[in-house]
């Protein structure tokens with residue numbers, strides 16, 4: 001049965017990481033996958049995470065299965081991080097959360113739920129979006145459509161075009177929104193724009209699915225929920241997929257969650273009962289370790305404060321690299337306006353590099369960038385900046 005199987009195409013993001021690892025050039029630069037690197041090019045384990053792990057190792061007394069929806073303490077912490085302590089959604093129990101294996105696992109469970117309970121519904125993705133969104137939802141059986149987002153002329157948000165596209169979305173469809181630090185553009189709506197988006201979705205009966213993978217990397221943990229909170233004022237029902245890969249550095253621990261926000265507690269529990277079925281046939285119940293780390297850090301006042309500082313360090317270093325990139329490109333004499341890179345937030349920016357220029361950077365200079373021209377700003381350092389900008393000057 002295997003004789004006629006064709007080799008699969010490489011993943012547009014993770015496939016390049018494999019190529020990067022195989023490249024013998026000692027000066028190679030990896031700006032592909034969204035993984036944070038510190039000033040020395042290392043992806044560290046946060047000190048708050050290390051301390052939490054020590055405590056977990058000492059205290060853990062069972063490796064029995066978690067419930068299908070994961071550890072309740074973790075799920076409660078996820079909700080608090082999303083909405084803020086004491087928020088009405090939490091107090092009224094209108095939200096139900098399931099611990100999932102990473103943001104990707106949460107998105108897939110959401111996709112399975114949506115496809116089986118709402119057959120025929122389309123999911124609308126921003127143009128552009130994270131390459132994996134399309135494949136996850138297509139694999140789940142949903143039909144993917146696009147709404148306008150980035151203005152290629154200004155490298156900013158084309159809000160009028162976004163609203164015009166949203167107005168065409170039929171009742172009962174789903175729209176995927178990025179909670180903050182839009183992947184791949186780094187361009188987010190303002191809170192006022194989020195409120196307008198919420199009005200449109202409410203009037204059209206379109207269900208938002210918020211992919212929230214970068215909380216804390218734009219302005220701050222609390223500030224970054226502003227868009228989500230605007231949305232909750234306008235729309236009663238939504239799905240939210242959380243990931244703690246980036247803000248806790250828990251990439252390989254696959255730590256995420258799916259939160260259902262419903263009209264009332266009973267409805268939330270009913271929807272979650274359907275979500276549970278999808279969890280059972282996908283992976284039965286979630287892995288524990290990452291969730292225990294998040295719950296331990298967030299439940300301890302000191303560890304939580306330490307974590308907030310560590311997230312600020314990550315955010316500040318990325319922002320420094322944004323400034324340094326724009327400055328160095330200018331110093332090299334490049335005439336294009338790169339200043340929007342400074343306004344953008346989170347790990348990514350989309351450059352105007354063509355597929356051919358991306359290939360030239362890879363083949364001649366061992367600089368790895370996603371084919372769409374997305375760069376991981378968190379992979380830039382003082383040490384690799386000059387070499388990158390020199391190469392960009394050559395290919396541009």
Ligand code: LMR
Pocket residue numbers: 013014032033034035130132183
């Ligand atoms: C990315 O966009 O690079 C990250 O979200 C990691 C991934 O899985 O693609």
